[in-house]
Amino acid sequence: MSSIINIKYLLGTIIFLLIGCQEDDVSVGAIIAPTNIQVTADIVGSDESNPNGDGSGTVIFKANAENAIAYQFVYNGNVQSSPSGIQEYTFGNTGLSTYQVTVIAVGAGGVSSSTTVEVDVLVLYEPPIELITMLTTGSWRIKSEVQGHFGLGPVEGEEPGQFFSAPPNSKENVGMYDDRYIFGEDATFTHITNNENDDPTLNPEGTVFGRIDLIDELAGPGTGTVDGADVLNYPYSDYTGSWAISAPGGVETISLTGTSFIGYYTGGNHKYELYKYAEQPANELILRTTDGNNEFDWWFIITNKEESFQTTFNSLLWSDEFDVEGAPNSANWSYDLGTGTNGWGNGEAQTYTNDPGNVSVQGGLLRITAKAENGGYTSARIKTENLFSFTYGRVEIRARLPVGGGTWPALWMLGANFETIGWPACGEMDIMEHVGNNQNNISSALHFPENNGGNAIVKEITVPGVSTDFHAYSVDWTPEEIVFLVDNQVYHRFQNTTATPFYEKDFFLILNLAMGGNLGGAIDPAFVSSSLEVDYVRVYQ
Incomplete structure (x- = not known):
């Protein structure tokens, strides 16, 4: 869309020699407020016959001022920084409308001057109401669970991802899958760079994913x-810009202001074509944008529906429902006994026992209880080693977690060849870990050679009420992928390969409650006792 200043136009380029809202030209040493702000507005497609543009709605603003070192453009309440003084907007109101853009010239020491200009822009394209409704409904994300959710191909290529098409969830932990994009009805575009750290309070910090050099x-x-x-996990906080829909050449296109982007930062003009929009499923769009090097077209599949996980494992293979009072079923469980010097280490403070006061089945629940006694701590660790192991499947454990600084419960699996090849070569899958010093923060982890201990593949999620309510902690393990869930909500994915110990290998189950140690941290001096309660353990194939 194009606009034209109400004062004059000349073949689509309007020159503003305005000094509006300008501060006094006061010099304090080397600090001088910018003066004589000049703004030109190039209305795309404007000529003598079409002074308000070709109907695309695009205007390129260029600002210059004496003593200015940078510029900012303000439209619709959003501020866009532009060191070069160049800013492009695509306006979206169908018909001829007047828009106000404020240009701020910033000088040394942060002193500034500003002017506000009006442009009259003609927009001929009217986007389908169903498209606007869909875009402004909910928040959007990269549809990571499908093939080709991220890809690249030749500039102006006809098919998505001709050069590269990302397999499902293959870009986990790079700073893209936890991003959310909100297209506001007021034309604001909000990019949340990490939607997983906003509960219970908003946290604007996050990371993003992009092309080397361009992301700078x-x-x-x-x-x-x-x-x-x-460039993976580039630190970047939530921000807000503007968006508009146009249809250059008949192709619906989302235009974002400033450095706003979707999925992977590529620079360029920040315009995203909607590929075959009318042919796509509901709540899904395929986007294409050309990078700033004019080297590739980048493709994205986005959706405004959160992932609904469907497992392929539905046949119960093994379970313990803990419905027989007394000690845990000896056909299912054995014990690790003693202190950390016996092999589990991690600087833990407890001694593991098989005493009924530390481990028992009562009222349909397995209770593993940590106690402060005899100047130290006791607890329990039970396992299915040499009794039950399996390759691939879904494990679901419904549990309520202990409370107290220093408590460290874990529901996890270890490679059945542990005694032969040792750790971390055998591999370790931590379905759920929690520490009382970080209440309601759940983590899952994968340990294997080169990624173990403090370098493990870890993901966290906030789950309110883990010590007051029961929750289902699960892992879905296939040759292609390992997926961790809480209450059937996916929060951690890992692409499995033949290079990991999680491929075609048996694993057994472990349930324990540690105290202190490398992860558990400082133990509350007032700690007396607390229990890990397990309703059931089920394995499906």
């Missing part, structure tokens, strides 16, 4: 991790 345009507080031509 974001000017974030860190550098991220370089992986070939990609």
Whole structure:
């Protein structure tokens, strides 16, 4: 869409020689407020016959001022920084409308001057109401669970991902899957860079994913991790810009302002074509954008529906419902006994026993109880080693967790060849870990050679009420993928390969409650006792 200043236009380029809302030209040493702000507005497609543009709604603003070192553009309440003084907007109201854009010229020491200009823009395209309704409903995400959710191909290529098409969930932990995109009805575009750290309070900090060098345009507080031509987990906080829909050449296109982006930062013009929009399923869009190097077209599949996980494992293979009072069923469980010097280490403070006061089945629940006694701590650790192990399946454990600083319950699995090849070569899958010093923060982890201990593959999620309510902690384990869930909500995915110890190997189950140690941390001096309660353990194949 194009607009034209109400003062004059000349072949689509309007020059503003305005000094509006300008501060006094006061010099204090080397600090001088910018003066003589000049703004030009190039209305795309404007000529003598069409002074308000070709109907695309696009206007390119260029600002210049004496003593200015940077510029900011303000439209619709959103501020866009532009060191170069160039900013492009695509306006979205169908018909001829007047828009106000404020240009702020920033000088040394942060002193500034500003002017507000009006442009009259003609927009001929009217987006389908169903498209606007869909875009402004809920929050959008990369549809990570499908093939081709992220890809690249030649510029102006006809098919998505001709050069590369990402397998499902193959870009876990790079700073993309936890992003959310909100298209506001007021034309605001909000990018949440980590939706997983906003509960119970909002946290704007996050990371994003992008192209090497191009991502430097974001000017974030860190550098991220370089992986070939990609930059992983580039530190970047939530932000707000603007969005509009146009249809250049008849192709519906989302235009974002400033450095706003979706999925993977590629620079360029920040326009995302909706590929075959009318042919896509409901609540799903395929986007294409050309990067700032004019090297590739980048493709994304986005959806405004959160993932609903469907397991392929539905036949019960093994379970313990803990419905027989007394000691745990000896056909299912054995014990690890003694202190950490016996092999589990981690600086833990407890001694493991098989005493009924530390481990028993009561009222349909398994209770593993940690106690402060005899100047130390006792607890229990039970396992299915040499009694039950399996390869691939779904494990679901319904449990209520202990409370207290220093408590460290874990529901996990260890490779059945542990005694032969040792740890971490055998592999370890932590279905659920919790520490009382970080109440309601649940984590899952994978330990294997080169990724173990403090370098394990870890993911966290906040789950309110873990010590007051029962929750289902699960892992879905296939040759292709390991998925961790709480109450059937996916929060951690790992792409399994033949190079990991999780491929075609048996694992057995372990349930324990540790005290203190490397993860459990400081033990509350007032701690007396607390229990890990397990309703059931079920394994499906």
